[in-house]
Amino acid sequence: MNKISSILSRSQDKQKRGRVLSFAIVIIAYIIIEIMLKTGSLSSLFSSLLVPVTCYVVAAIGLNLNVGISGELNLGQAGFMSVGAFCAVCVSGILAGTVTAGIPRLIISMICGAALAAFFGFLIGIPVLKLQGDYLAIVTLAFGQIIKSVFMNAYIGIDSEGLHYSFVDSSFKLQPGGKMLLNGPMGATGTAKIANFTVGIVLIIIALLIVYNLMFSRSGRAIMAARDNRIAAESVGIPISRTKMLAFVVSAALAGAAGALYGLNYSTLVPNKFDFNTSILILVYVVLGGLGNMTGTIISTVILILLPELLRSLQDYRMLIYAVVLILIMLVTNNEQLKSKWKSLTGRKAKGGASNG
Amino acid sequence: MAEFHTDSGKTPVLDVQELGIDFGGLTAVNDLNLQVYEGEIAGLIGPNGAGKTTVFNLLTKVYKPTRGKIYFDGKDTAGKNVVSINKAGIARTFQNIRLFGALTVLDNVKTGFHNVIPYSPITAMLRLPKYYAAEREIDEKARDLLKILELDRFADVTASNLPYGAQRRLEIARALATNPKLLLLDEPAAGMNPQETAELMDMIRFVRDHFGIAILLIEHDMKLVMGICERITVLNYGMMLAQGTPEEIQSNPEVIKAYLGD
Secondary structure: OHHHHHHHOOOHHHHHHHHHHHHHHHHHHHHHHHHHHHHOOOOHHHHHHHHHHHHHHHHHHHHHHHHHHOOOOOOOHHHHHHHHHHHHHHHHHHHOOOOOOHHHHHHHHHHHHHHHHHHHHHHHHHHHOOOOOOHHHHHHHHHHHHHHHHHHOOEEEEEOOEEEEEOOOOOOOOOOOOEEEEEHHHOEOOOOOOOOHHHHHHHHHHHHHHHHHHHOOHHHHHHHHHHHOHHHHHHOOOOHHHHHHHHHHHHHHHHHHHHHHHHOOOOOEOHHHOOHHHHHHHHHHHHHHOOOOHHHHHHHHHHHHHHHHHHHHHHHHHHHHHHHHHHHHHHHHHOHHHHHHHHHHHOHHHHHHHHHO | OOOOOOOOOOOEEEEEEEEEEEEOOEEEEEEEEEEEEOOOEEEEEOOOOOOHHHHHHHHOOOOOOOEEEEEEOOEEOOOOOHHHHHHHOEEEOOOOOOOOOOOEHHHHHHHOOOOOOOOOHHHHHHOOHHHHHHHHHHHHHHHHHHHHOOOHHHOOOEHHHOOHHHHHHHHHHHHHHOOOOEEEEEOOOOOOOHHHHHHHHHHHHHHHHHHOOEEEEEOOOHHHHHHHOOEEEEEEOOEEEEEEOHHHHHOOHHHHHHHHOO
16 A cells, blocks of 8 residues: 555646646746846856757757657767758858848748758658667667768858759859858858847747647657557557657757757857767766656756856866766666665655655 | 357357468467357467467467458458557457556556547647547546546556556556457456456456447456356367357366366
């Protein structure tokens, strides 16, 4: 009976509270930061990190849908960000003459970036999601590397005659007034910086809405059912590969939108930015924040991006401390003994014990 | 079909003809003929390793038969897969319980409505009016099913934390959610105590009467099998040993030999 009573406390209300909490955190953080920006009490270092943090939060929320909710490992989230980023930079560059207002151009670019990333996700998913096991991890890992090489060798320019492209070198001559959108290993240069923090926050809220609305619906139940027990899910008529595809494509689209925002926040963006390390970093945010836990993902992403910056004064030791903090968080969140100790410290266990008795 | 015992006026929901499957050199099921009629509770029994679960896996298309035909609702089921056979109206439970462990009991049942009350992911993401209408209907029907299987007090419990007997009942509720015409129960009373088994028998009868569906069950608990099955098929070494009413089976010397040895 001890067990049952403790389980019964876990109800749907708790899930709802978790959802409200994540929106509340985002909105409160936004208000506080806006006030700090207005009063000028935010250092230039931190204000430069605002947009990248929102990008990584969105990419991590997307990845958590794939890894936590759908249970498929993806080691190429940075690859999808890369697709979104360079697509958005190109679209923004092409539209620079026609759509002069920043925000509409940003939105169009982000939609294009998300759509292209989703399309790549779909292409990868067709063969891979039919298989069981860790094939998606292997293929997305390869995808991340391939897409980096592609952008390292992509030369795209625009002038009065239209688009020019080459995958060898910048052999094409642009008319006067034309400009290079992508410049091989140097990436995109001279991009108009049209991203801003508010759009980033809106994107986080949209990402949360999409993921939560999906999670608590027929499709979300199917995704989680396919994760928990593939055979049983099929036996109730859930098509596994289509279900997993949905989670994967939405995840890729969110990464694409995040990448688009990221790309339009800098005047220069090199393809090397989105390498394997970035994919692993995003995965670390997700695992540390808790699989399937969006609020945790947001918090862990923010902390793990800010931590190395906060530790900058410690110079060489900062990555060492970063690693120690990572290990400590993992121990505390996954070690049953430490967990119960933590609970007894915060008094939650005593309360649970009383209700059981 | 004249050679088989038939209830006059009833048509078979399931008609299995000369079904067989080989795994490499091993013949797991051979020459099986089996009918389940509308609204009937039929039993499939046999010693361990007789191939009973293999028959269920054949019926639900987990395995493709090597020989023979399976007609469901008058139609040949060749070419169907696990998902489409469920849509056609065959639902099952598993011998080794397979629940969606991280989901709540209520959500486990709701997954069963996947194809019964469908709406698109876009509807869900945009929270269109259809989403609310469909979810309300799913919620109501899922709670009704929980009530029938006496699981309503566990609705918000995570499935993996359920007591054993309740897990078995939850599998039945989830299978019923898919709106089947034929329900396959693989050892529904395994691990239950006599009182739980007695309750389960009443529940199975009620489910049959309430939903008007046919039920085929595998069971080792002879009290349950003889108590609720109207017709029983006995398997031994993948072959059909006997078929008939509980009385006929109980007095069949072949069956007694198979169970007790020479």
